[in-house]
Amino acid sequence: MVSHRSPDETFADQVRASPGGEKLTYCFSCGTCTATCPIAWVEEKYNPRRIITMVMLGMKEQVLSSPVIWLCSACDVCYRRCPQGIRISDLMKAIRSVAIREGYAPVRAVAQVNERACAGCGMCAQACPYEAIELTPTWVTIQQTLRQRRVLPKVDKFLCQGCSICTTTCPVSAISLTDVGDDTIVAQIREFAEETGNNGQ
Secondary structure, three states: OOOOOOOOOOHHHHHHHOOOOOOHHHOOOOOHHHHHOHHHHHOOOOOHHHHHHHHHOOOHHHHHOOHHHHOOOOOOHHHHHOOOOOOHHHHHHHHHHHHHHOOOOOOEEEEEEOOOOOOOOOHHHHHOOOOOEEEEEEEEEOOOOOEEEEEEEEEOOOOOOOOOHHHHHOOOOOEEEEEEOHHHHHHHHHHHHHHHOOOOO
8 A cells, every 4th residue: 555645754764763663774674574574474454664664764653653663572583583683572562662652542353261171282372482370270150050170271461462372373263353442451450450459659
């Protein structure tokens, strides 16, 4: 899609001035990062090479308003293969920093488990780079009058970054991502504070 918006010639400099953005101009668009990225395998809209190119072209509004800049899981698989030694996760953090300063608030995606479909294998917990998934014994309703005790993954919504690695790993497709807005996050923080007896005083 061709954009008719005027490029912001200061955008690349803003990213380079943010921590992690120093190597922005080292990129020569070889595509190694995108080819090795586990997020890009499941979400074709996430393309680090394209994002970097758009930053250097001054496509500020298009980049900062895009939800894909929040998808990097910081697994650093791409960093180990980048011929220029660019840590893409740091670069994405720099872009996100500019987005936050400019008032672009992300809608977070959080993993959610379908307890009936879950096999309890624990692969999602092993794969999570943020340690946001913990296996816990849980009573699951199988039918109206039948309950079964199983070990199932529990997602910590505060730690989950919505990277979707768990959804890709799950062999029975029992885990998915749900969008969570700011109101929901604030409500969860209040609920957590009440549970722990910390009322902010």
